[in-house]
Amino acid sequence: MGRKLLIHNDKVPNIHTLEVYRQNGGYASVEKALKTMTPEAVVEEVKKSGLRGRGGAGFPTGMKWSFLAKPPGVERYLVCNADESEPGTFKDRYLMEKIPHALIEGMITSSYALGAKTSYIYIRGEYFYVARILETAIEEAYAAGLLGKNILGTDFSHDCYVQVGAGAYICGEETALLESLEGKRGNPRIKPPFPAIAGLYGCPTVVNNVETIAAVCPIINMGGDEYAKIGIGRSTGTKLISASGHINKPGTYEIELGIPVEEFIYSDEYCGGIINGRKLKAVVAGGSSVPVLPAELILKTDKGEPRLMTYESLSEGGFISGTMLGSGGFIVYDETTSIVKNLYTFARFYHHESCGQCSPCREGTGWMEKILHRIIEGHGKPSDIDLLWDIQRKIEGNTICPLGDAAAWPVASAIRHFRKEFEAYINHPEKIKDAMPII
Amino acid sequence: MPKVTIDGHTIEVPDGTTILQAARMIMDKGEGNGENIAPPTMCYYSKLKTSGGYCRTCIVKVSKGSEKDPRPMPKPVASCRTNVMDGMEVQNITSPELLEARKGVVEFLLINHPLDCPICDQAGECHLQDLGYEHGLAKTRYDFKRRTFNLIDIGPYIKLHMTRCIMCFRCIKVADQITNHRYQGMLFRGDASEISTYIEKAIDNDFSGNVIDVCPVGALTDRTFRFKSRVWFTKPMDAHRNCTKCSGKVALWLKDNEVLRVTSRKDKWGEAEEWICNECRFEKKDIKDWVIEGPRHIDRHSVISANHYESLAQLKLDIGKQQKQLNGKS
Numbered sequence: 002m003g004r005k006l007l008i009h010n011d012k013v014p015n016i017h018t019l020e021v022y023r024q025n026g027g028y029a030s031v032e033k034a035l036k037t038m039t040p041e042a043v044v045e046e047v048k049k050s051g052l053r054g055r056g057g058a059g060f061p062t063g064m065k066w067s068f069l070a071k072p073p074g075v076e077r078y079l080v081c082n083a084d085e086s087e088p089g090t091f092k093d094r095y096l097m098e099k100i101p102h103a104l105i106e107g108m109i110t111s112s113y114a115l116g117a118k119t120s121y122i123y124i125r126g127e128y129f130y131v132a133r134i135l136e137t138a139i140e141e142a143y144a145a146g147l148l149g150k151n152i153l154g155t156d157f158s159h160d161c162y163v164q165v166g167a168g169a170y171i172c173g174e175e176t177a178l179l180e181s182l183e184g185k186r187g188n189p190r191i192k193p194p195f196p197a198i199a200g201l202y203g204c205p206t207v208v209n210n211v212e213t214i215a216a217v218c219p220i221i222n223m224g225g226d227e228y229a230k231i232g233i234g235r236s237t238g239t240k241l242i243s244a245s246g247h248i249n250k251p252g253t254y255e256i257e258l259g260i261p262v263e264e265f266i267y268s269d270e271y272c273g274g275i276i277n278g279r280k281l282k283a284v285v286a287g288g289s290s291v292p293v294l295p296a297e298l299i300l301k302t303d304k305g306e307p308r309l310m311t312y313e314s315l316s317e318g319g320f321i322s323g324t325m326l327g328s329g330g331f332i333v334y335d336e337t338t339s340i341v342k343n344l345y346t347f348a349r350f351y352h353h354e355s356c357g358q359c360s361p362c363r364e365g366t367g368w369m370e371k372i373l374h375r376i377i378e379g380h381g382k383p384s385d386i387d388l389l390w391d392i393q394r395k396i397e398g399n400t401i402c403p404l405g406d407a408a409a410w411p412v413a414s415a416i417r418h419f420r421k422e423f424e425a426y427i428n429h430p431e432k433i434k435d436a437m438p439i440i
Numbered sequence: 441m442p443k444v445t446i447d448g449h450t451i452e453v454p455d456g457t458t459i460l461q462a463a464r465m466i467m468d469k470g471e472g473n474g475e476n477i478a479p480p481t482m483c484y485y486s487k488l489k490t491s492g493g494y495c496r497t498c499i500v501k502v503s504k505g506s507e508k509d510p511r512p513m514p515k516p517v518a519s520c521r522t523n524v525m526d527g528m529e530v531q532n533i534t535s536p537e538l539l540e541a542r543k544g545v546v547e548f549l550l551i552n553h554p555l556d557c558p559i560c561d562q563a564g565e566c567h568l569q570d571l572g573y574e575h576g577l578a579k580t581r582y583d584f585k586r587r588t589f590n591l592i593d594i595g596p597y598i599k600l601h602m603t604r605c606i607m608c609f610r611c612i613k614v615a616d617q618i619t620n621h622r623y624q625g626m627l628f629r630g631d632a633s634e635i636s637t638y639i640e641k642a643i644d645n646d647f648s649g650n651v652i653d654v655c656p657v658g659a660l661t662d663r664t665f666r667f668k669s670r671v672w673f674t675k676p677m678d679a680h681r682n683c684t685k686c687s688g689k690v691a692l693w694l695k696d697n698e699v700l701r702v703t704s705r706k707d708k709w710g711e712a713e714e715w716i717c718n719e720c721r722f723e724k725k726d727i728k729d730w731v732i733e734g735p736r737h738i739d740r741h742s743v744i745s746a747n748h749y750e751s752l753a754q755l756k757l758d759i760g761k762q763q764k765q766l767n768g769k770s
Contacts, residue, residue, distance in 0.1 A: 169629075186626065191493035191521050357607065357626070357633035359494050364548035367631040371584045388581060395544025398515040399496050 003257040003270075004231060006219040006239050007212065011099045017134060019141040022102040028147060030110045030221035035155045038221075043114035047217060049225030051237035056082055056173075056210030057288065057328040059312045062217075068197040069115055070205040078206040079117040080182065081108060081214050083124040083131075084166055084173040087288035088350060089330030092241035093211035095253040097124075097131045101138035105161065107214035109147060110221055112159050115207055120161045123178050126168030135163050170354035174402045175208040176200075177356070188356050189402035210328075212241050233259035236311035240329055242271075247335035249273035262286075262308045262315075263300050266333060279335040283418070286315055287327020289347050290407030292414030293340065294324050320414065340419040341426050344411055345373040351408035362405040365396040369412055376423065379430030386423045390416050442526035446500075447477045447534045459519035459530055460484060460498055464709065477532050478709075480542075480571050482549070482656050483608035484520035485711055491613050492520035495606065496545045497571060501538045504529035516541055539575070546575045551582040552631065553657070554603050562658030564671040565738075567710060568606060587631060594637050597649060597663050597722045602634045605659035611635060611651040618715055619645040635659070646685050649721040653704045653712045664722050665693075665701040674700050676738060679730040685717035691736050692727075699725045708739035 015021045022028070034043050048063030069077065081104065085093040097104055104122070112120045124132045139161055142148045150158045164182055171177045172187040179201050181187035200206025216238060220228045229237045236258040245251045248266065250273035256265065265271045266281065275281055281296040301307055303322040308314050316323045334343070352366040369392055372385050389412055397409035416423060441452045446463050449471050453462045463478040472478075479500055484492030492498070499516035507527030516538060519530070531538060550572060557563040589602035607626075612635065615624040627636045652660045674693040681688045693701040702721045704712035724730065734757055 171629075191518070193523075352630060355630035357629045357631065358609075359496050360545055360548045360606070361496055363607065363631050363633070364551050368548075368551060368582065368584075391544075395541060395548070399499060399541055399545060401493060401496075401518075 003255070003260065004239060005255045006228075006231075007103065007215055007241060008096060008100065008253070008255050011095075016100055017098075017102070017138065019102060019138070019145055019147075022100065026222075027102055028106050030218040031106055031113075031147060032153065034110045034113050034221050035153055035157055040114045040116055043110065043221060046220055046225035047114070050220040050228040051225075051232075051235060052213065052216055052220060052228070053236070053312060054210060055212035055216065055240065055329070057087065057290075057325075059326065062209065062213055065197070065209075066111075066115060066207060068195075069207055070198050071116065072205070076119070076202075076204045077115055077117045078201045078204055079108065079112045079115055079120040079214075080175075080179065080201060080206055080208045081120065081122040081211055082173060082175065082178055082208050083122050083128070083211050084178060085128075085211070085328075086125055086168075086170040086173050086354075087290065087328045087330055088347065089243060089245055089285060089332045090288045090328045091243045091245075092253050092329055094128060094131055095243075096211060096215060096241065097128075098134060101131075101134050102142070103215045103218060104135070104211055105138050105142050105148075107217045108161050109142075109152065109159055111207075111209070111214050111217050112161075113157055114217075117207075118159060120159065121182060121201070122161065122163045123166060123172070123182050124163060125166050125172070129165060132163050132165045139163065169356075170350075171356045171402070171404060174404065177402065178208060179206065188358050189404075191401055231257050233309065233311050234313055236313060236326075240310070240326070242310070242329040242331050244272050244331045244333070246331075246333035247276045247279065247338070248333045249276055256310055258309075258311050260310050262310055265310055265331070272331075272333065275333065275335050277335075279337065281333065282336045282338055283334045283340060285324075285330070285332040285334075285411075287325045288330030289332070289350065290403075290410055291325040291327040292320050292323075292410050293334075293344075293418065294322075294414070295418045298322050298418070299324070320410070321417070324414070339377075340415050340422050341373070342377050344415045345370070345377050347411045348373050348408070351404065355404060355408070359401045359405070361396045362400045362408065365392050365405070366408045368392055369408070376426050379426070381423075381427035381430070383424075383427055385427065386416060386420065442506075442524050442528070444524040444526075444528045444530065446530045447472075447475075447532050449477065453524055457524050459500055459502075459517070459522050459524055459528075460492075461486070462524050463519065463530075463532065475533060479519050479532055480567075480574070481520060481709075482567055482571065482606060483610060485610050485613070485654055486709070487711060487715075488610060488613040488654070489617060491610055493518045494609055495549065497542060497549070497575075499538065499542060499545070501531040501535045502528060503531050503535075543575050543577070546571055547577060547581070549606050550576060550580065552587045553606065554586060554588070556604070560604065560658040561661045561666055561671070562604075562655075566658060567656035589634060592636075593663070594660075595644065595648065597718065598652060599661045599663050599666060600635065600637075601659050601661065603659075604657050605635055606657055607633065607635070608656055610654040610656070611660055614651050614654055615648070618647050618650060624651075646717045646719070647715055649718045650704065650712065650715045652721075653706070656710075662701060662722070664725065668700050669695055676736040678705065678733040678736045680733065681720065681724065681730050683717060683720055686720060687714045687716070688720060689714055690716050690720055690730075692730060692732070694727070697727050699727055699730070705736065706738075 010016050010025050044066050052062045053059045166172050172181045174189045176190035177187045196206040242254050254271050267274045283295050284299040285293045302317045312326045315326045348370040352370040355362045355366045357363045393409035393412040396405045443452050444462050449466045467478045479498035481498050482495035498519045500519045502513040504510050506525030592600040612624050623637045677692045679692045690702050691705045704716045
């Protein structure tokens with residue numbers, strides 16, 4: 002059994018209440034940080050822990066925190082990105098739904114480290130019931146003196162608010178999230194300036210994922226060095242993985258970074274193997290945006306080494322033969338899955354969610370969807386594959402925010418690894434039309 | 441003062457200058473060896489704050505970040521929104537892969553554009569036409585139905601033809617920054633997004649007509665000029681009048697002695713030199729309202745660039761002056 006630091010208590014009855022949560026060691030990090038540590042020391046521990054952003058990009062959290070501008074007399078904000086909209090990802094929902102206080106605790110400790118008097122949890126509209134759970138938890142925390150003025154009798158005062166979004170994928174991009182939080186249309190801002198300099202209301206702001214903030218609690222409790230011992234290399238600690246698709250046991254799992262992908266898929270502790278004993282066809286390892294990898298490349302790198310669940314191992318080989326850990330949305334496809342139909346579903350999603358600000362994404366995502374639709378309807382042309390390839394290449398890297406990249410990568414990887422399937426759709430549409438889409 | 445090198449031309453610029461501005465400065469100084477190293481712009485407008493960054497046509501490759509941090513930037517950057525750093529090296533027309541990426545952007549801008557140039561009032565002075573000629577493909581690869589919208593009248597003077605719009609957001613910035621009240625905005629999202637005056641509210645403002653001048657395509661047109669003439673059959677003249685609201689310095693577009701259209705004067709980058717008011721633009725269509733200064737040189741490379749009227753108009757003016765002098769003598 003791997004160590005669990007975030008959701009080890011998820012089966013304890015009534016763990017969502019403050020009372021039970023504290024009985025199980027909750028809010029220890031707040032006590033420790035506020036009473037015995039300086040804010041700089043907290044940041045230092047997070048740096049030592051090697052914690053990397055759990056939202057998808059994997060940027061070192063301690064470094065992100067130290068970039069925060071601290072002009073005197075200017076408010077600073079911590080914003081929690083709970084706009085978990087990446088298809089295939091549901092780990093933050095599980096954490097917030099089961100153990101809301103883990104997030105609140107992390108928010109207080111992190112805000113103390115950053116010197117933020119106010120923090121916001123921006124949660125997607127579809128999670129309205131989770132927002133209620135969080136609000137109840139925040140009320141409990143206020144009543145217990147864990148939020149508000151002079152927390153636990155110290156000088157530190159802090160207010161935490163939950164803001165419900167309207168459910169746009171783009172609002173998971175940090176600057177679009179800030180725009181939305183300010184009450185504007187959720188369009189990504191053009192960077193620079195980065196939020197660490199001018200974020201919410203023009204003030205320095207740190208935006209972190211739910212899991213990142215929750216992971217600060219065990220780091221403070223056990224110490225950054227101890228946390229860094231878990232995992233391999235620069236991938237330290239534990240990570241929540243949302244496993245879905247053709248597996249026997251879909252769900253949210255906490256893994257120690259560094260376990261082999263094969264173990265994650267086949268061991269009974271995690272996914273429990275492929276459903277109905279079928280063969281593994283492909284895996285999307287980190288949410289719909291990351292490149293899809295065929296079975297032989299997800300289990301072993303192109304050098305023949307077993308692939309591990311780490312940031313580095315999954316991205317080994319670049320996008321030619323690798324993928325990304327991303328947000329941890331682990332989607333498994335068995336041999337009955339149609340990659341092309343599945344890709345169409347993703348392309349439709351990105352087309353629908355493009356904000357419309359910059360030309361490559363606004364026009365390109367729609368174009369890709371239309372071509373893919375034509376292909377799965379059996380009207381594809383042989384030139385369509387190269388056209389798709391060219392479109393994705395011209396979207397990637399040329400957009401304001403990473404949504405363009407997110408829309409391009411699945412298309413690129415599907416063509417790279419499953420070109421034959423596209424050709425089959427185009428050349429023999431009648432044979433393949435019953436292939437089953439996964440989502 | 442940071443020093444930047446763009447396509448091999450080095451220039452020293454004030455702090456806070458963007459790559460695009462630096463490139464334009466190089467061109468203004470007459471350098472560039474006859475090549476236009478200033479990136480094309482569809483959404484950036486130097487007179488509008490926070491404009492730019494959306495269309496992605498002005499992307500450039502930064503092959504050296506700065507003297508301090510010489511690493512190249514991983515992706516192409518929007519030159520209109522990226523500030524120059526000391527020692528920065530930028531590739532625009534010297535980078536084949538960048539030109540390829542720009543070609544892609546131009547293609548994206550064109551796939552849903554109706555290409556109705558033969559009936560579009562903007563034809564001949566359209567930035568998208570220029571961009572298409574310079575960076576586009578001769579044939580489209582897009583074989584789906586293009587998106588269309590209904591025409592909208594924004595008040596008595598302005599027509600909004602969303603089908604042609606490329607979403608540059610300049611008109612929104614004008615409505616935001618020049619007129620008193622913002623009535624324009626963006627509705628919906630993705631490729632269904634549209635510019636709208638919410639619930640078709642007319643823009644009732646003395647300077648609203650400037651949205652026509654900033655529009656790079658024919659999405660916003662002058663209802664007093666629509667279908668009157670192709671722009672290349674009209675003669676631009678610098679003219680002015682005493683106006684209480686604006687500077688009164690305009691460009692008149694004449695056909696014989698008839699004023700077909702009044703616009704602001706545009707500089708070599710196609711940007712209005714000064715905003716003009718609606719009274720000058722829409723209501724003063726009599727040549728007697730204006731003091732003609734002389735023919736206006738158009739610094740653009742599309743079909744009206746030949747200035748074929750210019751010499752002729754100058755000749756007429758000269759003859760007029762001589763006749764006046766002769767009349768005065770006798």
